[in-house]
Amino acid sequence: MNKAINLLSILVATSLLLIGCSKSDDSSSSSDEVSAASGSSAISLSSKVSVVEPKSTASTNAPAYRTANAIDTSEFAATAEYNTDDTSTFVYEESADPLSLVNEILCQIKQGRPDLMMNEGNYKAQIDGNKCGTMTGDSQSNAPSYDMWIINGSRTEGQPMEMKAWVPQTDGTIHANMKVYQPPSTDYPMGFFKMNFKKVGTDGTEGMKGYMNTSKTSGGNAIEFYNPNEFNGQSLVYSVRANMNTDGTGSGVTSGFTYDGTGMKSVSHKIAYNSDYFYKQKTLDGTESDAVCLDRNKYLTSAWRYGVYDSDGARVNVNSGFPITSTASDGTVYNGYIGYYGLWMPTAAGVSSGDTVKKMDFSNPDSEGTDYTVRTYGGKLLKYTKSTLTLDSIKGIPFTWWDQSTGTENRVYWNGTDLRVNGQRDSNWQWTDITDAKLDLTYAQAPYGFFFWSRALGGDGQIVLAYDSGFGQNPTYPTGTSSVIINTQSVVFPGDTVPTLACYQDCLNPSTIATGSAYSSPSIYLSDKWLGWDNSANGWAMGSGSHDNVSAPAPYTYTFTATTSGMVLQYGGTDVVLSSANSNLSWGARSGILFDNSTFDNDTSARQADFASLICSWDANKICPWQARGGLSTFYIWETGENDWQKLSLLESGGTPVKFDPPMLVKYTHPTTSTTSNSGKSYAGASFYLEYGGFGDLWGVPDYCVNTQTGARSDCAMDGSTRWVNEFVIAAGSAASNASNSSTEYVIKPLEIEQTMQAASSASACTDAGLSFGDLTLPDSSLWSEPGIGDKPTVTGPPSIVSGDKPGS
Numbered sequence: 127m128n129k130a131i132n133l134l135s136i137l138v139a140t141s142l143l144l145i146g147c148s149k150s151d152d153s154s155s156s157s158d159e160v161s162a163a164s165g166s167s168a169i170s171l172s173s174k175v176s177v178v179e180p181k182s183t184a185s186t187n188a189p190a191y192r193t194a195n196a197i198d199t200s201e202f203a204a205t206a207e208y209n210t211d212d213t214s215t216f217v218y219e220e221s222a223d224p225l226s227l228v229n230e231i232l233c234q235i236k237q238g239r240p241d242l243m244m245n246e247g248n249y250k251a252q253i254d255g256n257k258c259g260t261m262t263g264d265s266q267s268n269a270p271s272y273d274m275w276i277i278n279g280s281r282t283e284g285q286p287m288e289m290k291a292w293v294p295q296t297d298g299t300i301h302a303n304m305k306v307y308q309p310p311s312t313d314y315p316m317g318f319f320k321m322n323f324k325k326v327g328t329d330g331t332e333g334m335k336g337y338m339n340t341s342k343t344s345g346g347n348a349i350e351f352y353n354p355n356e357f358n359g360q361s362l363v364y365s366v367r368a369n370m371n372t373d374g375t376g377s378g379v380t381s382g383f384t385y386d387g388t389g390m391k392s393v394s395h396k397i398a399y400n401s402d403y404f405y406k407q408k409t410l411d412g413t414e415s416d417a418v419c420l421d422r423n424k425y426l427t428s429a430w431r432y433g434v435y436d437s438d439g440a441r442v443n444v445n446s447g448f449p450i451t452s453t454a455s456d457g458t459v460y461n462g463y464i465g466y467y468g469l470w471m472p473t474a475a476g477v478s479s480g481d482t483v484k485k486m487d488f489s490n491p492d493s494e495g496t497d498y499t500v501r502t503y504g505g506k507l508l509k510y511t512k513s514t515l516t517l518d519s520i521k522g523i524p525f526t527w528w529d530q531s532t533g534t535e536n537r538v539y540w541n542g543t544d545l546r547v548n549g550q551r552d553s554n555w556q557w558t559d560i561t562d563a564k565l566d567l568t569y570a571q572a573p574y575g576f577f578f579w580s581r582a583l584g585g586d587g588q589i590v591l592a593y594d595s596g597f598g599q600n601p602t603y604p605t606g607t608s609s610v611i612i613n614t615q616s617v618v619f620p621g622d623t624v625p626t627l628a629c630y631q632d633c634l635n636p637s638t639i640a641t642g643s644a645y646s647s648p649s650i651y652l653s654d655k656w657l658g659w660d661n662s663a664n665g666w667a668m669g670s671g672s673h674d675n676v677s678a679p680a681p682y683t684y685t686f687t688a689t690t691s692g693m694v695l696q697y698g699g700t701d702v703v704l705s706s707a708n709s710n711l712s713w714g715a716r717s718g719i720l721f722d723n724s725t726f727d728n729d730t731s732a733r734q735a736d737f738a739s740l741i742c743s744w745d746a747n748k749i750c751p752w753q754a755r756g757g758l759s760t761f762y763i764w765e766t767g768e769n770d771w772q773k774l775s776l777l778e779s780g781g782t783p784v785k786f787d788p789p790m791l792v793k794y795t796h797p798t799t800s801t802t803s804n805s806g807k808s809y810a811g812a813s814f815y816l817e818y819g820g821f822g823d824l825w826g827v828p829d830y831c832v833n834t835q836t837g838a839r840s841d842c843a844m845d846g847s848t849r850w851v852n853e854f855v856i857a858a859g860s861a862a863s864n865a866s867n868s869s870t871e872y873v874i875k876p877l878e879i880e881q882t883m884q885a886a887s888s889a890s891a892c893t894d895a896g897l898s899f900g901d902l903t904l905p906d907s908s909l910w911s912e913p914g915i916g917d918k919p920t921v922t923g924p925p926s927i928v929s930g931d932k933p934g935s
Contacts, residue, residue: 160318160342162286162307168241168279169287170309171232171317178376178399178422179315180215180881185425187884196859197873199439206439208875213858215879217425218849220834221395221406224351224364224382231338233258235304237930240279240289250925251275252449252461257822257929272470274461274925276918292918298327303913314347315370316340322911337910345371350905360390365904374401377900384410386845387554396899398892404883405892407899408835418835419892420883426804426837428852429876432824434792434862442872444820445787449928450483450777451495461925466617466786469500469775478502483777486924486933495924498777498784503693504703505766506774507624507686510586510613512759513865515813517589518542518606522809524549524828525580525587531570538565538578539807542606545589556842557831567591569600574752576604582826584791584815584865586613588756596744611756612815614791614865617774618762620783622688625722627695627762628681630655630751632718634764636700643710650715652682655751675747679726684764690778695764704766714767719754721761732759789819791865792872794856803853805830805839815865821930822877828853836885851882 163169202208237258238251255271276292286305293300304321308314318340325333336353351366368378381394391411398405404420434442447465452475454460462471462483471477479502484495517540527538537549537557545565552558567576576589590609591601618624633652635642642650685696695702695717704715725736739757742750754761765772777784798811809828816826829850831842840848856874864870886892926932 160307160314162284163309164284166281166283166285168244168281169306169317170241171236171306171319178217178219178404180217180879181422181425183423185423185427185881186421187424196857197437197861197871199859199873202439206435207441208433208435208439208873211433211441211875211877213875213877213879215881217881217883219397219404219406219883221378221380221397221408222366223384223393224353224366224380230255230258234275235289235291237927238275238277238291239927239930239932240277240287242932243277243926244279244281244287246279246926248276248278248919248921249927250461250921250923251277251927252463252925252929254929272461272463276921277927278915278919290913290915292915295325298325298333299918300325301913301915301918303915314340316347316349318347320911322913324913335907335910339909343369345369345373346376350909352905352907352910354907362390365906367902367905368397369902375399377902379902379904381904384846398897398899400895400897403886403892403895403897405897405899415835417889417892419886419889420837421886421891422883424884424886425881426832426851426884427855428804428829428880428882429827429855429878430880431822431876431878432856433821433875433877434818434824435873435875437871437873439873441821442790442818444790444818446789446820447786449486449925450498451486451924452477452481452483459922464500464775464777464784464786466788468770468773469502485777496779498779501690501693501776501778501783503774504701504705505695505764505772507618507693507695508763508765509616509618509622510761510763511616512756513612513614515610515612516606517604517608517610519813520583520610521606522807522812523580523582523814525578525583527576527578529571530573531568536565540606545604552841554844556844558841559839567601567603569593569598572601574750575756576601577755581817582814582828583612584614584817584826586615586755587611588613590756593743598744613755613761614815616788618686618688618693619774619776619785620688620690620693620778621785624686624688624762625724627684627686627720628679628723628725629684629718629720630681630749630754632716633682633684634695634697634702634715634717634766636697636702639702639704639711639715639766640706640708641710642708644715646710650711651718655681676741676749677747679749681723681751683723684720686762686764690781690783693774695766702764702766704768704772707768711767714765714769714772717764719751719761720764721754721758725758735759789817789823789825792816792818792824792862792874793865793868794860794862794874796854803828804851805853807853809854816862824874827856832882837882838885851880855879 199208234253234255237253243249253273253275255273273294278290279287281287286307289304291302293302300323302321302323304319306317306319308318310317320339322337324335327333334355338351341348341350346369348369349366353364355362362383364382366378366380368376370376377398379394379396383390384393394409396407399422402422404422405417407417408415436442447463450462450464452460452462452471454475460472460475462469462475469477477483477500479500481500482497483500484497486495521540521542524537524539527536529536535551536547538545538547546562547565548560548562549557550560572591576591578587579585580587588611589604590611591604593599594602631654635650635652638648639650642648644650682697704711725733728734728737736758740749740751740753742748793813794816795813796809796811803809814826816824818824829852831840831848832838832851833840834847834849842848855876858875860874862872862874
């Protein structure tokens with residue numbers, strides 16, 4: 127879906143708690159009935175828009191979230207960021223999906239920080255859109271996606287706060303004007319504001335026009351939202367009218383669109399609620415479903431954003447990148463970003479390797495910035511570093527494993543006694559729950575070991591299996607003390623030391639990579655150099671047809687020069703780079719394991735240990751290369767392709783490259799006193815290796831799919847009928863540590879908590895409670911007003927705000 131549809135996803139920032147619904151179904155009245163709050167300072171907004179108020183009492187069916195190894199945060203200064211960073215709670219409800227656009231707008235406005243820039247005139251704010259969408263399950267990513275907004279926040283004594291925003295589009299600009307009269311309060315649960323917006327094309331023609339307003343009703347307060355768009359010639363209108371009464375009851379109507387895997391389909395809801403129940407009826411593509419009754423006191427809890435703080439309560443920062451500018455030949459200045467995930471710059475800037483960009487100087491807005499040269503390479507070399515745990519230490523943590531005997535990917539966990547499998551990918555690559563059963567490992571399933579992937583454990587992993595009955599027989603079943611090897615990933619940068627690299631399997635061939643395939647002939651790989659059974663010779667043989675052995679190993683060898691003039695893998699002096707499109711490799715090319723070829727020199731204790739890990743347990747004269755993953759202390763993988771994420775982009779000055787930090791691994795141990803999770807599993811005492819990409823971004827808590835209508839656990843689907851929820855929430859004040867340096871302690875705090883209501887005990891509970899749908903009508907274009915903010919102003923210098931922070935402050 128393009129940005130024009132997500133208008134609200136490109137507009138603003140803070141989130142409201144839309145608790146709005148009204149006992150009467152009459153039209154709402156003018157905002158002129160509400161006067162502005164006193165004073166001239168910024169008026170705060172709330173944090174999420176939902177159609178009902180979250181519950182402050184514990185759910186009747188969800189687990190309690192106990193603090194893990196609690197840290198005494200009471201000694202933190204009142205001004206410490208741990209104390210000043212707010213935690214917001216909201217209710218997810220499918221019927222409020224059109225309001226997800228509102229939430230993204232408000233979130234992005236908050237990132238723009240008009241509260242910090244009040245009455246300071248027009249300023250630039252670099253907005254990371256990925257921080258304002260709920261990315262869960264398989265979609266989670268820390269990679270930023272930036273837009274450069276122009277914002278103006280102002281207020282005079284006793285008047286509403288006014289926020290103007292000019293939001294870039296590929297074919298124009300969104301103009302938005304928001305006036306805020308009151309902050310969230312008992313009288314105005316969602317605050318009180320009016321916002322109008324429109325799209326202005328590059329040729330000056332006006333397009334989409336919409337609004338988001340709060341208003342007073344005879345029974346309380348209301349919100350109205352109207353956002354028309356077009357997508358591939360199809361007219362799409364997102365609209366909401368929801369009223370909230372002072373007696374705790376409410377009703378509303380919502381309308382929008384959803385993608386069901388085949389196309390965009392219209393979807394609408396009628397809703398009504400009281401303090402105990404939520405009643406809704408859905409219509410999808412013209413077909414009305416049965417009404418559903420949800421219990422407001424029975425809910426699951428998830429947290430999508432966390433802060434990580436040091437022992438003084440200050441935010442822990444990651445050196446992940448910084449903003450840059452590029453000046454085109456016509457004098458146009460483009461704003462971008464360079465960081466661990468590569469270079470982000472508008473396509474129109476035309477920035478390529480060798481071009482000059484400037485790092486913005488936030489301490490001196492009038493400065494042009496510091497010159498750097500862009501270096502972009504045709505691939506990236508990934509280094510994997512080994513750490514070892516035990517199977518009992520990851521009890522309950524789900525991981526994905528490929529069953530070689532059936533060709534399926536499975537969801538597996540250790541329950542303290544057995545490996546259990548309880549999920550499987552379907553033909554659409556979505557998770558399907560299957561009957562929980564013991565996994566009886568056979569040689570056909572795990573011929574060379576048990577290899578898995580888990581975000582909660584930091585990436586690639588392996589359960590070390592023993593083949594006590596001999597190689598080619600079933601492995602001996604693991605126990606709680608069996609070793610679990612985790613290989614964490616980092617990107618090789620100029621200046622890093624890289625040895626000559628050996629390869630045995632999936633060794634990329636530079637002669638065929640441009641036209642070959644990973645799965646058919648001609649192959650992009652050289653012939654395998656690993657042992658397999660040769661029936662004609664009745665013995666073990668290499669893929670190349672000759673035996674390899676301990677005394678004279680002969681792997682393929684590659685070189686990699688880690689300097690700004692190198693950074694490309696070579697075989698026989700030829701670059702191993704996919705430099706043009708290959709229809710067989712839409713996801714690029716990736717090598718097998720590459721490792722230090724000097725291991726075979728065997729002249730240091732470290733090399734001796736690595737070499738010993740490669741020797742076959744069944745024949746001390748032969749090498750088993752598949753043991754490299756998990757056996758070696760470090761190994762490498764090369765990936766190359768046309769996509770930005772398959773390349774290495776960096777800056778250098780005077781030959782010195784700028785190096786950015788990867789996401790930091792944070793070790794968190796779940797309380798042993800916790801009994802069950804949202805799905806009923808036990809994670810008591812389990813240690814999670816979470817990925818921290820910076821403020822708000824902490825990934826790795828397990829999640830699973832629930833039905834959007836009922837909140838019940840469900841197989842994952844692509845048609846919008848399911849969504850992800852967390853297994854548990856890390857409680858505020860929970861202790862954690864740096865995974866690579868356990869003496870460095872942190873404290874975790876959830877920033878955004880979501881409640882997901884569950885089905886009531888019976889479908890009639892809502893009607894028995896007196897709930898019924900009113901006859902509210904959806905808002906239309908008649909309430910729209912001209913934003914009246916004029917053309918986008920010219921603002922020079924660096925952005926004053928970057929992803930919600932004010933650099934240099």
